[in-house]
Amino acid sequence: MVRGEIKTEIPKPVGESKPRIDAREKATGAAVFADDIQFGNALLFARILRSPHPHALIKSIDTSKAEALPGVKAVVTGDDFPGYIGLYLLDRHIFCRDRVRYVGDPVAGVAAINERIAEDALELIEVEYEVLEPVVDAEYGASPESTLIHPDLAGYKAANFILPQPGTNLSNYFKIRKGDADSAWEKCAAIVENKYHIPHIQHVPIEPHVAVAQVDEIGKVTLWGSSQSPFAQRNLIAQALGISQSDMRVIAPYVGGGFGSKAGVSMESLAVAIASKVKGRPVKLLLTREEEFFTAFVRQGLIAYFKMGCDEDGNLLAMENRFYWDAGAYTEYGVNITRASGYSSSGPYEVPNVKTDSYCVYTNHPVGGPMRGFGMPEMHAGLEQCIDELSLQIGMDPVEFRRLNCVKDNSILVTGSKMHPTGLSQCLEKTAEAIGWGQKDPPSAPNKRRGKGLALMWKAPAMPPNAGSSAWVELTEDGRVAVGVGGQDLGQGAFTVVAQMAAAGLGVPYEWVKVSTPVDTRYSPYEWQTVASRLTWSMGNAVVNAAKDARWQILEMTAEAWEEEPENLDILNGMVVSYISEREIPLKDIVIYGLPKPDDQGWIGGPVIGRGKFMPNYVTGLDPETGQGERAVVHYTTGAQAVELEVDLDTGQIEVIRGAAAFDVGRAINPDLVKAQIEGGFIQGMSSALFESLQLKDGFVQNPSFVDYRIATSSDIPEGIQSIIVEVPQDDGPWGARGVGEHSMVPTVPAIANAIYDAVGVRFDGPPFTAEKVYLAMLEAGIVK
Amino acid sequence: MGFHRINLNINGELEQVDVSGNMTLLEMLRESLAFTGTKNGCAAGECGACTVMMNGEPVNSCLVLAVECDGAEIITVEGLAQDAQLDAVQSAIIDAGGVQCGFCTPGILISSRALIDRNPNPSEDEIKTALVGNLCRCTGYGRIVESVKEAAKL
Numbered sequence: 001m002v003r004g005e006i007k008t009e010i011p012k013p014v015g016e017s018k019p020r021i022d023a024r025e026k027a028t029g030a031a032v033f034a035d036d037i038q039f040g041n042a043l044l045f046a047r048i049l050r051s052p053h054p055h056a057l058i059k060s061i062d063t064s065k066a067e068a069l070p071g072v073k074a075v076v077t078g079d080d081f082p083g084y085i086g087l088y089l090l091d092r093h094i095f096c097r098d099r100v101r102y103v104g105d106p107v108a109g110v111a112a113i114n115e116r117i118a119e120d121a122l123e124l125i126e127v128e129y130e131v132l133e134p135v136v137d138a139e140y141g142a143s144p145e146s147t148l149i150h151p152d153l154a155g156y157k158a159a160n161f162i163l164p165q166p167g168t169n170l171s172n173y174f175k176i177r178k179g180d181a182d183s184a185w186e187k188c189a190a191i192v193e194n195k196y197h198i199p200h201i202q203h204v205p206i207e208p209h210v211a212v213a214q215v216d217e218i219g220k221v222t223l224w225g226s227s228q229s230p231f232a233q234r235n236l237i238a239q240a241l242g243i244s245q246s247d248m249r250v251i252a253p254y255v256g257g258g259f260g261s262k263a264g265v266s267m268e269s270l271a272v273a274i275a276s277k278v279k280g281r282p283v284k285l286l287l288t289r290e291e292e293f294f295t296a297f298v299r300q301g302l303i304a305y306f307k308m309g310c311d312e313d314g315n316l317l318a319m320e321n322r323f324y325w326d327a328g329a330y331t332e333y334g335v336n337i338t339r340a341s342g343y344s345s346s347g348p349y350e351v352p353n354v355k356t357d358s359y360c361v362y363t364n365h366p367v368g369g370p371m372r373g374f375g376m377p378e379m380h381a382g383l384e385q386c387i388d389e390l391s392l393q394i395g396m397d398p399v400e401f402r403r404l405n406c407v408k409d410n411s412i413l414v415t416g417s418k419m420h421p422t423g424l425s426q427c428l429e430k431t432a433e434a435i436g437w438g439q440k441d442p443p444s445a446p447n448k449r450r451g452k453g454l455a456l457m458w459k460a461p462a463m464p465p466n467a468g469s470s471a472w473v474e475l476t477e478d479g480r481v482a483v484g485v486g487g488q489d490l491g492q493g494a495f496t497v498v499a500q501m502a503a504a505g506l507g508v509p510y511e512w513v514k515v516s517t518p519v520d521t522r523y524s525p526y527e528w529q530t531v532a533s534r535l536t537w538s539m540g541n542a543v544v545n546a547a548k549d550a551r552w553q554i555l556e557m558t559a560e561a562w563e564e565e566p567e568n569l570d571i572l573n574g575m576v577v578s579y580i581s582e583r584e585i586p587l588k589d590i591v592i593y594g595l596p597k598p599d600d601q602g603w604i605g606g607p608v609i610g611r612g613k614f615m616p617n618y619v620t621g622l623d624p625e626t627g628q629g630e631r632a633v634v635h636y637t638t639g640a641q642a643v644e645l646e647v648d649l650d651t652g653q654i655e656v657i658r659g660a661a662a663f664d665v666g667r668a669i670n671p672d673l674v675k676a677q678i679e680g681g682f683i684q685g686m687s688s689a690l691f692e693s694l695q696l697k698d699g700f701v702q703n704p705s706f707v708d709y710r711i712a713t714s715s716d717i718p719e720g721i722q723s724i725i726v727e728v729p730q731d732d733g734p735w736g737a738r739g740v741g742e743h744s745m746v747p748t749v750p751a752i753a754n755a756i757y758d759a760v761g762v763r764f765d766g767p768p769f770t771a772e773k774v775y776l777a778m779l780e781a782g783i784v785k
Numbered sequence: 786m787g788f789h790r791i792n793l794n795i796n797g798e799l800e801q802v803d804v805s806g807n808m809t810l811l812e813m814l815r816e817s818l819a820f821t822g823t824k825n826g827c828a829a830g831e832c833g834a835c836t837v838m839m840n841g842e843p844v845n846s847c848l849v850l851a852v853e854c855d856g857a858e859i860i861t862v863e864g865l866a867q868d869a870q871l872d873a874v875q876s877a878i879i880d881a882g883g884v885q886c887g888f889c890t891p892g893i894l895i896s897s898r899a900l901i902d903r904n905p906n907p908s909e910d911e912i913k914t915a916l917v918g919n920l921c922r923c924t925g926y927g928r929i930v931e932s933v934k935e936a937a938k939l
Contacts, residue, residue, distance in 0.1 A: 023879040026887030027871070029822020029862035033888065036821035206826045206834050206922055207888040256824070256888025257922050289827040491886030491923045676882050676924065683925030706831035706920065714916040714926040721927065 004548030004555070007570055010667075011504040014735050017672030018510050021496045022254070022489060032253045032518070034226045035210045039282045043212075044073055046274045046285040047118035048267075049108040049125050050295065051100035054134035054364035054699025055149065058098055058107065058127060065124035066110060071117035074277035075125070077108045081273050085240035086332025087232065087264045089158045089171055091150060094240060094269045100129070101149055101329035102366055103700050104294035109274045111283045134364035134699045138303055138326035141169045141361040149329065149362040159464065162335045163624060171327065172335035172360035174342035176414055176627035179353030184318035188309030190394040196382035197766040198302040199693040200326065203371050204711055207256020208292050211268040213275035214282040220247045221272055227252040228263040228488055229529040234521045236265045237272055253518040258490040259684075260370035261297045263531045264333045293704035297369025298694055300334055301326030302378040306386045308351075314396045316405045318353040321345045323379065327360045327368040334368040335360050340462035341375035343622065343632045346414035347383045348424055348458035349405045354414050356627070364699045370531060376459045376746045377685065381767065384455035384750030388757070398754070399432045402456055407638070416628040423664035423728035424638035428456060434660035434722045435642035447649045450657075451759025454642040455747035460633035461532035461739065465619035469535075470525035471542040473502055473550040473610040479574055479588030481506060481513045483546070486527030487539040488519055492741045493673035494535045498543050500669055501734055505547025506610075507571030508587070525611075533637065533739025536669060540734040541614035550610025554591065557605030561595035616732070635730055637738050639663030641682065641747040643718075647759045649784050652775025654756065656686055662724035663743055667736035671725055674740055678723035681744020687712035688745070689752040689767050791855035795820065796864025804851035811835045811846040813854075814861060822862040822891050826920070833919035836892035837861045843899040845918075862891035865898060873939035874898050874932070881932035885923035893919045897933045907937055 025031040063075040078097035084090035095106050108125050112118035135141040135149055146169055150156070154166030164171045185191065211225040221243065227233060230250035238248040255262060267285060275283040287296065305322040323341055327334040338360035345356040391401030406428060411419040432438075435452055443450040461467075472484040483502045489495040499513040516524065527539055551571055558576045559566040568580045577584040585595075594605030622629035641661040645654055661678050668674045691710045695702035703709045729736025749767050757763055762777040778784045788803045795818065804813055811828070814820040814837070823846060826834030830845040837846045838860040865872040871879075874897040884890050893916060900907055900915040907915065912933045913926075921929065 019879065020882070020884060022887065023884045024871075026884045026890050027862075027875045027879050027894065028866055029820075029891050031887050032821075033824070035825065036815075038819060038821075204922060205886070205888070206832055206920055207824065207886070208826065255886060256826075257886045259922070289829060289831070493885070672882055676885065676928065679927055680885065680923050680925040683927075684922065705829065706827055711920060711922065712926075713918075713920065714913040714930060717913075717926050717930075721925070 004552035006505065010735055013500045013510045014504045014669055015671065017670055018496060018500055020493055021499050021515065033207060033256050034212065034224050034253050035286060037212065037224055039212065042281050044111040044113060044278060044281050044283045045115045045118050046109055046111050046271060046283050047115065047122055048106045048270060049122045051096065051103060051105040051107055053100055053129055053131050054103050055132040056100050056129035057132060058096060058100065059130055060128045061108060062126040063108060066121040069117065069121050069124060071113045072110060072121045073113070074111045074274060075108060075121065076274055076277055083240035083242060084156070085236055085265060085269055087236065088162050089156055089164065089332045089335050091156045091171065091332050092330040094273045102364055104366065105329060106270055109270055111274045111278050135169065136363060136365065136696065136699050138301065138324040138361040138363055141363050142324055142359050149364065161339065161621065169362040170359050171331040171362055172338045174339045174358040174627065175625060176342055176345055176354050176356035177625065178414055178416060178628060181318045181320050181353040181355035184353040185309055187311060188317050189312035190390055191307065191309040192386045192390045192393060193307040194382060194386055195765060196304045198304065198378040198381050199766060200298045200301045200365065200696060201688050201692045202293060202298050202694050202709065203259035203261035205257025205259060205261055208289060209262065209267050209287045209296055210285070211271035212282050212284045213271040215276045215279055217279055219243060222249045222251065223268060223272055224251045225268050226255050226262055227268070228255060228258045228490060228531060230519050230521050231486055231526055232529050233265050233268055237269050240269060241272070250521045251518055252488055255488055255490045259372045260531065263370050263529055266297060289706065290704045293709060294366065294701050297371070298328065298366045299371035300328065300337060300368030304379065304382045306382050308386050308390055310390055310394055312394065314391065314394050314401050314404050316349055316351045319346055319351050321356040323358040325360050326363050326365055328363055328365045330367045331360050331362060333370055336462055337375040341379045342627060343415050344376065344458060344460065345379065347380060348407050348456050348638055350407050350411040351414065365696055366701065372684065373459060373742045373746045374462045374532065376457065377688065377749060380455065380457050380746050381749040384747060385753050385763065388754045399428065399437055399454060402428055406456055415622060415632040417631050420635055420731065421728050422636065422638050423726035424456065426726045427638060427640040427662035427664055430662045430724045430726065431640035431642045431660050434724060435644055443646055448646045449649060449759040450644065450646050451755040452642065452644045453751045453753065453755030453758055454640065455750040455754060456640050457743060457746040458636045458638045459743050459746055460636045461534040463528065463532050463534065466615055467528035467534070467538070468613065468615035469527050469539040469542040470613040471539065471546040472525055473506065473546040475587060475591035475608050477588065477592050479586060479591060481508055482516050483513060483543060484516045484525050485539055485543065486519055486524045487535045488530040490530060492677060493670065494530070496673060497536055497540065497669045501540050501543045502547045505544045506551050508574045512574060533741040533743065535739070537730065537733045537738050538614050540737060542612045544734045545612025545614065546610040549612055550608050553608050553610065554587065557595060558585065558590065561598060561604050563598050635738055637664060637740055637743050639743055639747065641751045643751045643755050645752065645755045645759065647756060647774060649778065652771040652778060654690055654769055654774060656718045656752065658718050658720050660722040660724070661744060662726050663740050664726040664728050665740045666730040666733045666738040667727050668725045669737055674725055675723040677740050678744045679721050682721050682748055683712050683717060685745035685748025686752065689749040689769055691768050693768050789852050791852060793854050793856060794858045796860055806852060808851045809847050810837070810849040810851050810854055813851040814846060820861050820863055824888055824891055826888070833892045833896065834889050836895045836919065838895055838899055841902065843896050862894055865894060872898060873936040874901065877932040877936035877939065878929060881928045881935060883924055883928040883932045889919055889921040893921065893929055897936060900933065901937050905937060907933065909934065
């Protein structure tokens with residue numbers, strides 16, 4: 001037996017829909033979010049002076065009048081903080097130093113005794129700019145004619161899998177050269193070629209970004225924030241300020257929605273920088289909703305060219321893709337979206353010949369960062385429409401075409417890697433069945449047209465090859481369990497799943513397990529970041545390992561005291577039992593104080609603390625010229641989604657009537673939480689399909705409010721969403737589990753686009769499919785007069 | 786800026802607070818009285834996270850001045866449960882899995898309670914309409930709407 005191995009194959013409560021561990025405190029107002037923490041009279045308030053230009057040089061800054069304003073405690077500028085900051089590419093200063101690159105770029109910061117004085121102080125700061133030509137089109141930005149936004153790109157430090165192109169606006173360039181796409185076209189019986197423009201959208205978590213920082217007399221930093229990435233923030237902010245990571249503490253209470261916008265480092269470094277000038281006093285920076293729209297991460301815009309072809313039997317032969325990511329002013333995080341979309345650029349299909357060029361382009365737009373799906377919703381939006389068009393052109397049903405071409409076990413993927421066992425085909429069949437594929441229902445009114453659409457998806461966690469997780473498990477005097485983790489609950493239910501896994505791994509009831517929150521880098525174990533749908537899998541493995549470690553310690557000490565072998569003991573329902581002697585003892589009697597030796601002279605054991613870690617060790621590099629390699633990613637979660645909708649011929653309005661979706665999650669630790677992700681992602685995807693676009697004009701955000709940037713409300717939701725769980729286990733997942741948090745919004749836009757085509761026969765170059773756009777397209781196509 | 790002394794009832798307790806003329810009800814709740822269950826999502830009356838009941842009606846507390854609350858009866862999310870007994874809307878939203886990040890939850894619960902108080906048997910459309918001003922980015926609303934239906938039965 002392996003140390004601590006559990007005797008039951010799928011121990012309870014794995015696979016049970018346990019109630020959320022955090023639901024009651026969130027439903028009573030007791031749950032603490034970062035802005036709820038009380039700091040008393042010492043608290044100072046920060047405000048940020050931001051660039052009014054999309055692109056300009058800073059000629060001079062005069063802060064003297066602001067500093068003289070009573071109540072102002074500090075004014076800082078880029079001169080005070082020379083370090084660079086960034087996750088994959090260090091291309092950003094905390095405050096701008098010589099150049100501003102988007103409207104909202106931080107130029108100076110003020111701390112004052114209240115927000116009003118801080119705002120007044122901003123007005124007294126005098127900045128002289130030399131305005132430069134902004135780059136507002138990614139394709140133009142990628143051309144040799146474009147103005148350079150980062151002339152110093154050659155000097156920026158980058159992760160070794162990121163390939164900046166000095167002397168251009170390309171901060172990353174990823175290529176796939178699989179087979180020979182160029183000579184495959186002549187063998188194709190059908191070819192589809194399309195261009196799509198996917199607009200910028202925003203995460204809009206309902207909780208705005210907030211950070212409170214305090215720097216003590218000897219320079220130690222404490223940061224409280226709404227954060228998906230307390231450890232990454234510890235690391236990157238410490239590096240930028242030139243302090244030890246051990247002198248930087250990040251405390252991360254509940255997050256009121258993240259979706260990627262609170263990953264990595266963004267506004268948190270501003271609060272820390274300002275606080276460093278007012279030693280001892282906490283400084284709070286709370287973004288206004290308008291600032292959220294101008295300055296928080298956005299999902300990058302995308303201009304995507306697809307060409308794909310198949311033979312007369314419908315076998316996909318070739319793809320040629322070009323992606324211009326409109327990545328914004330800084331791409332420290334966004335560079336990896338370019339890579340992720342490149343190594344997944346075939347979509348979930350086996351294609352022998354693929355040529356992809358994926359460009360990360362600096363523009364003078366808001367900073368593009370990670371957002372739910374990390375490039376996959378944007379890429380699939382076009383790709384899955386082309387698949388539909390190609391199947392119709394060759395005369396095949398789109399489901400049949402996907403059945404034929406989708407990746408299966410051992411398929412050779414776009415990077416040359418081999419596909420692990422996957423339930424994608426099952427997802428396709430179940431989704432098609434759930435939506436009633438092939439049946440055409442009559443519309444609900446004469447002025448409406450009804451249609452169905454379907455799309456597949458895949459997504460791998462996009463992260464460094466060695467992103468790690470760790471966990472500990474402790475027991476208290478009453479035998480209850482405390483689990484330490486560094487991952488965050490953003491609403492996806494991570495803490496609930498942690499408790500279920502620890503309970504299963506140790507052998508105690510779910511209700512006995514508490515997760516030690518808030519995450520605090522001083523006491524919590526390391527976790528890379530809460531991103532990429534990686535927690536259930538990666539942090540889950542660490543938790544299970546920690547639980548097994550604690551379990552083994554308990555079994556060993558009990559066996560020694562009972563003069564038995566630990567392999568013959570077990571922990572069941574909080575009780576250590578022997579299958580041989582049939583002795584039993586409750587955990588509470590032994591986990592702190594140990595057990596008397598068999599002769600009663602002395603003691604065995606002592607406080608139990610289990611530790612566990614997980615880090616994948618098998619991901620290889622990819623050839624920079626071909627994008628080919630042994631194993632590009634840890635795994636792919638795959639799935640399918642379908643919708644049925646109606647188009648109103650009089651108004652162009654789309655009503656999504658129902659949806660169905662299936663995802664292969666390997667093993668659902670908590671099926672109800674999986675379904676909640678499938679439903680929530682569907683609606684967020686639907687919202688991006690029908691309503692959302694961050695409108696940018698000459699670099700300025702035109703719609704920075706919830707009135708002008710509309711997201712789905714309760715009145716927009718379909719009658720029902722059927723969520724289906726497929727379980728083809730992942731070899732290195734806890735009980736086979738892999739992630740699903742992001743995946744549920746990846747196929748929604750193309751599924752809706754394909755359904756609109758099915759209903760009225762029109763297509764668009766990109767979302768949102770607003771009533772106005774749909775109506776005008778129907779008018780142009782002669783469908784309405 | 787002058788201060789005003791106001792008396793009001795919050796969650797069944799009488800409070801006396803000195804407020805400035807431009808302080809909002811939301812600021813008074815969160816900053817003067819530390820009723821932090823009520824959330825600030827936009828401070829512009831657009832997201833509904835700050836919804837509280839004022840004299841039985843749901844209001845965006847970011848749009849109400851504190852001075853207007855002199856003599857008012859306010860119920861926040863902290864006032865829904867009585868002696869640790871959850872209100873029906875609270876237990877229903879937990880059971881339905883309608884809580885994810887939890888930031889919109891307090892406002893949703895207040896809007897739901899206000900709806901059921903004035904319409905004990907709301908239809909699905911009436912529930913959706915009552916919640917249209919409460920934005921939620923996580924759940925997709927379906928479970929929340931279901932929970933209000935269930936709560937109305939209790």
